[in-house]
Amino acid sequence: xxxxxxxxxxxxxxxxxxxxxxxxxxxxxxxxxxxxxxxxxxxxxxxxxxxxxxxxxxxxxxxxxxxxxxxxxxxxxxxxxxxxxxxxxxxxxxxxxxxxxxxxxxxxxxxxxxxxxxxxxxxxxxxxxxxxxxxxxxxxxxxxxxxxxxxxx
Amino acid sequence: xxxxxxxxxxxxxxxxxxxxxxxxxxxxxxxxxxxxxxxxxxxxxxxxxxxxxxxxxxxxxxxxxxxxxxxxxxxxxxxxxxxxxxxxxxxxxxxxxxxxxxxxxxxxxxxxxxxxxxxxxxxxxxxxxxxxxxxxxxxxxxxxxxxxxxxxxxxxxxxxxxxxxxxxxxxxxxxxxxxxxxxxxxxxxxxxxxxxxxxxxxxxxxxxxxxxxxxxxxxxxxxxxxxxxxxxxxxxxxxxxxxxxxxxxxxxxxxxxxxxxxxxxxxxxxxxxxxxxxxxxxxxxxxxxxxxxxxxxxxxxxxxxxxxxxxxxxxxxxxxxxxxxxxxxxxxxxxxxxxxxxxxxxxxxxxxxxxxxxxxxxxxxxxxxxxxxxxxxxxxxxxxxxxxxxxxxxxxxxxxxxxxxxxxxxxxxxxxxxxxxxxxxxxxxxxxxxxxxx
Numbered sequence: 011x012x013x014x015x016x017x018x019x020x021x022x023x024x025x026x027x028x029x030x031x032x033x034x035x036x037x038x039x040x041x042x043x044x045x046x047x048x049x050x051x052x053x054x055x056x057x058x059x060x061x062x063x064x065x066x067x068x069x070x071x072x073x074x075x076x077x078x079x080x081x082x083x084x085x086x087x088x089x090x091x092x093x094x095x096x097x098x099x100x101x102x103x104x105x106x107x108x109x110x111x112x113x114x115x116x117x118x119x120x121x122x123x124x125x126x127x128x129x130x131x132x133x134x135x136x137x138x139x140x141x142x143x144x145x146x147x148x149x150x151x152x153x154x155x156x157x158x159x160x161x162x163x
Numbered sequence: 164x165x166x167x168x169x170x171x172x173x174x175x176x177x178x179x180x181x182x183x184x185x186x187x188x189x190x191x192x193x194x195x196x197x198x199x200x201x202x203x204x205x206x207x208x209x210x211x212x213x214x215x216x217x218x219x220x221x222x223x224x225x226x227x228x229x230x231x232x233x234x235x236x237x238x239x240x241x242x243x244x245x246x247x248x249x250x251x252x253x254x255x256x257x258x259x260x261x262x263x264x265x266x267x268x269x270x271x272x273x274x275x276x277x278x279x280x281x282x283x284x285x286x287x288x289x290x291x292x293x294x295x296x297x298x299x300x301x302x303x304x305x306x307x308x309x310x311x312x313x314x315x316x317x318x319x320x321x322x323x324x325x326x327x328x329x330x331x332x333x334x335x336x337x338x339x340x341x342x343x344x345x346x347x348x349x350x351x352x353x354x355x356x357x358x359x360x361x362x363x364x365x366x367x368x369x370x371x372x373x374x375x376x377x378x379x380x381x382x383x384x385x386x387x388x389x390x391x392x393x394x395x396x397x398x399x400x401x402x403x404x405x406x407x408x409x410x411x412x413x414x415x416x417x418x419x420x421x422x423x424x425x426x427x428x429x430x431x432x433x434x435x436x437x438x439x440x441x442x443x444x445x446x447x448x449x450x451x452x453x454x455x456x457x458x459x460x461x462x463x464x465x466x467x468x469x470x471x472x473x474x475x476x477x478x479x480x481x482x483x484x485x486x487x488x489x490x491x492x493x494x495x496x497x498x499x500x501x502x503x504x505x506x507x508x509x510x511x512x513x514x515x516x517x518x519x520x521x522x523x524x525x526x527x528x529x530x531x532x533x534x535x536x537x538x539x540x541x542x543x544x545x546x547x548x549x550x551x552x553x554x555x556x557x558x559x560x561x562x563x564x565x566x567x568x569x570x571x572x573x574x575x576x577x578x579x580x581x582x583x584x585x586x587x588x589x590x591x592x593x594x595x596x597x598x599x600x601x
Contacts, residue, residue: 055318
């Protein structure tokens, strides 16, 4: 059963780097049986990437007006992810957001049996900005929680 | 049902869609009917302009394909092709043989990726009665999966030829930085054979849609080539007598700035509207399609000319059949050329390139100095050329539908806009800024 950890976001855009940075921290642990992907993924390619996986943990930056560094854990099989905190990158439907990709995957009956999303609140998403200092400790906490999800100490 | 009265009901309606869904980019639609007359139609394009023609000045000719491809994430190859052809016309070189075939191949990849996405995810929901593709996917899973698999194939072709799916990096003036080995293209053959069948399924699917009977006397404008269905090369023709070298675009067309749009409006020099894209290409080049594509079109109920913009998904599906067959033909005949690029000498001059993006003709013109630096640039995307025609369609369409309930009229208007598969992101790349100081 393939286990995927996917961190998605644009590393050039401030706190949008959260997803790929968390994924790289997981990658550095070299967990056996876990396939890690870090990048700025087009949600339609994500659907294709995870379709044969048994379990997916996806990490993405959130923008919901809460304190930067706030972590929220979502179980995609419990309910649909809210769109608000995870806006599509552009206003076109050629690139949907993560919540829409999950719903499309679900509608196509391809959503992996276990699907967890970690959202980490960012503050600044402008191109060229550095990572906000508040998010760094949050990223470590996500890695800890994610390891617990995977049943690893 | 109410009995008809002898007095005509006065209809006052306003169709307002603040953010047009299922189009690429940000725009809104405003249509005002007062006392049974269409008073105002506006496609308000508020996506911010990005001034590409300005930022190209001073850059090297070789950067044009990479910079302009950033105008669009869906049709980057079109920008690369129009720009390299423009530079090559300045340097007096032609790219022939296998390199020319490889250019057609990567362009086929883009058509496949763009058309399949538009037909299945953006347009089909309108015809099948769903507000979006996600809800459509629940009931039409196999069809949506087919569309996604076609899109993936198109992207794969672009990745193998271009080095990367989005904004390919391998296209250059003179050819490519690297050409593929035969073995790299082999794995695409089986998938393309599947894709030809999948495209025929797509024609059958779209042929079954309910099309409003809305025909207009369009001036279709497209490239026309002596033997090929047009991608990179050809003369610029129309069904109303235009037949010019593509480089003379500026003698016959203008771009106008309108207040409600950050995108310019393309018009003929006499101020009339025109129509570029699949309907235009098809209607001007039916005889250049493969026999299989022609047959599929006929079986779908199309004639050689299609004046109903609502039938555009069928035309896109027919172009999918063509693009998949053409891609397979090129791969089966491929022999790697000795060099990935032809030699050329940089020189000053003015030159243009006009190629068929998935949405229609994309015209580039550049002026270079003797060091090959860009002095000025002009880029005219297909969607900007279609915008006034889209507004005119809305103006012509509304009267026959004004007694529909507002929800239905609004959906029909949106659907009409989606006929053109507009790429608003492309259309807003340029805005002329006039600053007046007192």
